[in-house]
Amino acid sequence: MNTDDTPSAARDRHAELSAEIKRHRDLYYNAEAPELSDADYDALEGELRALEAQYPALKSVDSPTEQVGAEINAKFAPVAHGVPMLSLDNAFATEDVRDFEKSIRRFLRLPEDEVLAYAVEPKIDGVSCSLLYINGELKRAATRGDGRTGEDITENVRTISDIPHRLSGSGHPERIEIRGEVYFPLEAFQAMNAAAAETGSKVFANPRNAASGALRQLDATITASRPLRFFAYTWGEVSDPEFVASQSEALRKFRDWGLVVNPRSIRAEGVEALIAAYEDLQRDRSGLGYDIDGVVYKIDRLDYQRRLGFVSRSPRWAIAHKFPAEQSLTHLKGIDIQVGRIGTLTPVARLEPVNVGGVVVSNVTLHNADEIARKDVRIGDLVRVQRAGDVIPQIVGVELSARPEGTAAYEFPTLCPCPLQTPVVRETNHKGEEGVARRCTGDHACPHQKIEYLKYVAGRKVLDIEGLGEKQIQLFIEKGLISEPADIFTLEARDKMSLTPIRNWEGFGEVSARNLFAAIEDRREISLERFIAALGIRGVGETTARLLARAYGSEAAFREALMALVAEDEEVRGALSDMDQIGPSSVAALTDYFANPYNQAVYRNLVAELRVRDAEAVAATSSVSGLTVVFTGTLERLTRDEAKAQAERLGAKVAGSVSKKTDIVIAGPGAGSKLKKAAELGVAVMTEDEWLAHISGV
Numbered sequence: 001m002n003t004d005d006t007p008s009a010a011r012d013r014h015a016e017l018s019a020e021i022k023r024h025r026d027l028y029y030n031a032e033a034p035e036l037s038d039a040d041y042d043a044l045e046g047e048l049r050a051l052e053a054q055y056p057a058l059k060s061v062d063s064p065t066e067q068v069g070a071e072i073n074a075k076f077a078p079v080a081h082g083v084p085m086l087s088l089d090n091a092f093a094t095e096d097v098r099d100f101e102k103s104i105r106r107f108l109r110l111p112e113d114e115v116l117a118y119a120v121e122p123k124i125d126g127v128s129c130s131l132l133y134i135n136g137e138l139k140r141a142a143t144r145g146d147g148r149t150g151e152d153i154t155e156n157v158r159t160i161s162d163i164p165h166r167l168s169g170s171g172h173p174e175r176i177e178i179r180g181e182v183y184f185p186l187e188a189f190q191a192m193n194a195a196a197a198e199t200g201s202k203v204f205a206n207p208r209n210a211a212s213g214a215l216r217q218l219d220a221t222i223t224a225s226r227p228l229r230f231f232a233y234t235w236g237e238v239s240d241p242e243f244v245a246s247q248s249e250a251l252r253k254f255r256d257w258g259l260v261v262n263p264r265s266i267r268a269e270g271v272e273a274l275i276a277a278y279e280d281l282q283r284d285r286s287g288l289g290y291d292i293d294g295v296v297y298k299i300d301r302l303d304y305q306r307r308l309g310f311v312s313r314s315p316r317w318a319i320a321h322k323f324p325a326e327q328s329l330t331h332l333k334g335i336d337i338q339v340g341r342i343g344t345l346t347p348v349a350r351l352e353p354v355n356v357g358g359v360v361v362s363n364v365t366l367h368n369a370d371e372i373a374r375k376d377v378r379i380g381d382l383v384r385v386q387r388a389g390d391v392i393p394q395i396v397g398v399e400l401s402a403r404p405e406g407t408a409a410y411e412f413p414t415l416c417p418c419p420l421q422t423p424v425v426r427e428t429n430h431k432g433e434e435g436v437a438r439r440c441t442g443d444h445a446c447p448h449q450k451i452e453y454l455k456y457v458a459g460r461k462v463l464d465i466e467g468l469g470e471k472q473i474q475l476f477i478e479k480g481l482i483s484e485p486a487d488i489f490t491l492e493a494r495d496k497m498s499l500t501p502i503r504n505w506e507g508f509g510e511v512s513a514r515n516l517f518a519a520i521e522d523r524r525e526i527s528l529e530r531f532i533a534a535l536g537i538r539g540v541g542e543t544t545a546r547l548l549a550r551a552y553g554s555e556a557a558f559r560e561a562l563m564a565l566v567a568e569d570e571e572v573r574g575a576l577s578d579m580d581q582i583g584p585s586s587v588a589a590l591t592d593y594f595a596n597p598y599n600q601a602v603y604r605n606l607v608a609e610l611r612v613r614d615a616e617a618v619a620a621t622s623s624v625s626g627l628t629v630v631f632t633g634t635l636e637r638l639t640r641d642e643a644k645a646q647a648e649r650l651g652a653k654v655a656g657s658v659s660k661k662t663d664i665v666i667a668g669p670g671a672g673s674k675l676k677k678a679a680e681l682g683v684a685v686m687t688e689d690e691w692l693a694h695i696s697g698v
């Protein structure tokens with residue numbers, strides 16, 4: 001083809017856009033850290049497509065318009081998709097939907113009076129995933145990757161409760177690759193981000209990135225700790241292509257086989273019904289509990305789908321009708337600093353209240369100092385606010401053209417906003433590397449940290465005292481009745497001597513005071529793991545507390561080990577650092593905590609009030625204690641979680657990948673790369689039955 005008539009400016013712009021789009025795809029798919037909103041990204045793609053329409057010579061096979069997703073990441077084994085995993089064309093306006101139907105009619109030469117039926121499904125904003133079932137057994141799971149080659153994420157996917165390891169019902173094709181979307185529910189996403197912000201760890205921009213991050217973990221136990229869910233909506237390879245005659249029939253079958261199909265999927269006839277369904281979903285969008293970014297219309301009849309086929313990277317028989325991005329402009333009135341339980345300072349933008357897609361937004365988190373600097377957000381600025389994933393508001397950027405004169409770059413405070421005004425430091429890890437979080441150094445002496453800490457201790461994850469919620473804790477702190485956890489347990493005794501007992505307070509009463517004291521008494525006996533969590537040590541949340549409790553067994557042993565740690569006992573430090581999942585930052589935080597005399601007093605006072613139950617004993621003398629084992633492939637007698645818990649009870653360490661340190665690999669059917677690695681390294685391999693026999697003979 002003669003390309004000489006393509007102006008060089010168009011050629012340059014094409015190269016620039018292609019590079020930009022590839023960079024943003026990599027940020028989105030691989031780094032899970034997008035820099036653009038979806039709408040801004042779509043605009044880039046739109047410009048590229050328009051340019052190629054005008055100058056077709058620019059279109060080559062490696063143009064981003066011809067590709068889906070991003071380059072795949074080498075950390076997972078590659079999976080070649082038998083049927084490529086494609087993308088969908090987008091419609092933004094109602095007119096685009098009408099055009100879609102017109103082009104289908106034209107293509108199929110359908111008479112004007114034939115009413116077209118569609119499957120209408122929410123477009124889930126998650127990560128697409130392929131599940132290969134052979135004879136009803138889940139054999140392999142993969143990401144989309146670049147559409148042709150994905151990543152093997154079988155181990156991770158097996159931890160998702162919506163995904164059956166075995167299909168139920170009957171009549172499944174011998175081989176079928178179910179496709180659908182893995183997503184992160186909103187409530188859990190918000191909780192996880194709030195906790196991550198607290199500890200200064202990675203905050204995800206939206207649930208989609210969080211789902212992708214959780215799914216692409218090398219250690220499947222991390223995936224298992226995230227509440228991922230899955231909706232099935234299509235299929236790829238199938239041994240019996242005639243297993244259904246329509247998309248809606250396929251969804252019914254999927255449901256019968258124990259897969260989860262989105263409950264808002266419907267069958268609709270004619271374009272007007274599509275648009276009505278779109279409006280219904282748009283209206284209900286914020287109440288669904290997960291992100292959707294549009295609605296997918298698919299021609300229901302499979303014979304029509306087959307005739308329609310594909311254009312480059314998307315099917316002709318389906319289209320995604322996207323929701324408009326919900327953005328508004330408003331002024332930034334100020335930036336407040338909130339202090340969390342472990343002293344992390346979180347900047348919160350105070351906005352002139354503004355309606356963003358039906359919700360009034362007046363506060364938006366700015367995450368951390370770096371984020372403010374990156375966006376150069378200044379007080380007085382006109383800012384663009386968006387509800388990312390429709391629920392969590394965020395500041396997309398500043399309208400620089402409207403910046404008032406005389407504004408100054410925001411300076412992050414160097415002192416805690418509390419009355420003590422303690423210095424603020426940048427969070428560093430054990431290696432001295434700087435993190436993003438700024439932290440108040442006042443520990444529990446800082447009133448803000450103290451309130452957050454005590455709320456946490458009384459809360460569900462730790463003492464779980466009914467009737468002692470955030471409001472009551474706040475009140476007791478204000479009245480000077482509680483300032484450390486032990487005070488909760490002496491409240492009743494002190495109340496008896498008080499001239500203004502709680503039962504006479506406004507909002508309380510005889511019964512509620514009595515119930516509160518009873519609820520507190522009920523928690524005087526406590527498990528070791530909850531006790532450790534109650535200390536509120538930085539980086540020692542419920543999970544680490546559980547590991548420590550299992551490792552030490554009793555409060556006395558835990559205390560002794562930690563005092564030895566403070567006395568620089570290298571053996572204790574070594575043993576602690578060797579524990580699976582206890583990182584150097586946790587070791588450093590435990591040492592810091594116990595070295596502080598104030599904390600030692602808080603600890604002593606709390607122990608004096610409680611009966612701390614020993615943890616479930618871990619066998620110290622089983623034949624597998626101290627060994628590192630790896631489970632791979634399908635386990636048939638135990639679930640993965642059971643097998644892991646059992647091994648841990650016997651004192652073994654369960655790792656997610658095979659290395660020189662691995663002692664035994666327990667391989668079930670379908671084991672792949674890990675088994676190969678074990679052979680290479682000469683690691684002992686057992687079947688599940690051999691393993692069970694081995695441990696029962698202990």
Ligand code: IVH
Nearest residue numbers: 086087088121122123124128233234296315
């Ligand atoms: S069908 C041939 N149905 O949207 C394309 N996709 O932009 C088959 N998605 O890669 C896809 N919800 O990750 C389909 N109900 C739904 C969907 C859906 C979300 C995602 C999927 C796909 C992307 C296309």
